[in-house]
Amino acid sequence: MSTNKNHILYVMILLITAVSIFFAGVSEDKASAKLISTDDELEQRLAARMKEDEEQQRESLTYNPILARIARQKAYDMGKRNYASHVNPDGEGPNYLVTQGGYVLPKTYAQEKSSNNIESISFGKETVEDTWKDLMKSDLHRTHLLGFFGFYTEQIEYGIGHAYVPESLYKHYWVIITAKPGETDKKLTVANSRVP
DSSP: OHHHHHHHHHHHHHHHHHHHHHHHHHHHHHHHHHHSBOOHHHHHHHHHHHHHOTTOOOSOOEEOHHHHHHHHHHHHHHHHTTOOSSSOTTSOOHHHHHHHTTOOOOTTSOOSTTOOSSEEEEESOOSHHHHHHHHHTSHHHHHHHHTOSHHHHTOOEEEEEEEEOTTSSSSEEEEEEEEOOOOOOHHHHHHHHOOO
16 A cells, blocks of 8 residues: 555656646746847837938838848847857858848859948947937948948848847847849759759
């Protein structure tokens, strides 16, 4: 009889341990989800700020989901790995990252792995307005974002990413990518569309 009680007690301890481990994992996932957040609304408000700026030289700007995904990933990566640079710790710049993400850039854009012809970044600013003011203090970012000469004026597709990473150095990370769509290689496209 006591062997049965010991067996039942052992099974109950196992069940309680399993349930505790499960819920600890769930709460840990929820906690880590709170550590890093992105906000579509903030990204859209920054896009509106860029589009509506009275000095904007582009006739139009069109949202591109690939550029937005890469911008958001980059913002998250800067916070997670605690850096604030156009080139990540792996030596990869924006041109490389968007190309790897499936966006075709013009062949005239720089091809080096660390190249940047398309990205502006800001960090440490919580609000859209403070972020925009910060970006406008830089002549290079201002030229890029407002399309002050032909190269940038032709970049009519954009994506914006924001990440809030409270345990990081700067907490808020913003990435704006604008690009001109490149020509896809028609021969390559036809070859890839053939069914074997």
